[in-house]
Amino acid sequence: MKYLKETATLKYFPEKCTGCGRCGEVCPHNVFSMSRGKAVVAHRDRCMECGACAKNCDFGAISVDAGVGCAAAVINGILRGTEPSCDCGGSSGSACCC
Template sequence: MMGQFMYLKDVTTLSLNQERCVGCGMCLQVCPHAVFSLTNGTAEIVNRDACMECGACSRNCPVEALIVQSGVGCAAAVINSLIGRKKESCCYIEPSGGKGNPPECSAGPGRSSCC
């Protein structure tokens, strides 16, 4: 897509099980980077490297056809969690056990973006 930012290639943990897909199109609606398209009633990953692992698609997939290890791509949060700095710092990543809430990223008020 023209003018769209792209981060590293071949890193995303996103996977789609097309057998399960019912073609509801929710993933197309929530994805902020146009990763999916709908062809013949089945979702398809057409822009894999644009995925930022926000987790919106898997959360809104009613048949669990989408799996992604969601998290916030924030270097400061990775550093803070590595050195064990938590509460006192702006952001950190809480280890998440499989599915469930995405790794925690705490952002102070006044921030227009996460961490």
């Protein structure tokens, strides 16, 4: 299953990559593969912007505007004028995604 094309904000700076392979290890969608001792963005459109790769790259070779792809969270954000928020007000009893 693939989501919308060319929306992911994933950025990769190969000159900073040391080829440790951590990004490929943490990515749940196999976005990265290794080639000649460096990471390669092989499947950009599979990126779900979870941010695991950027968070675990000790060399700053990856950046991504991480967030949860959840319509309810985005709508919450629009209604409150904030960033997308999964926080449904805790005890309000609303049934939210996470």
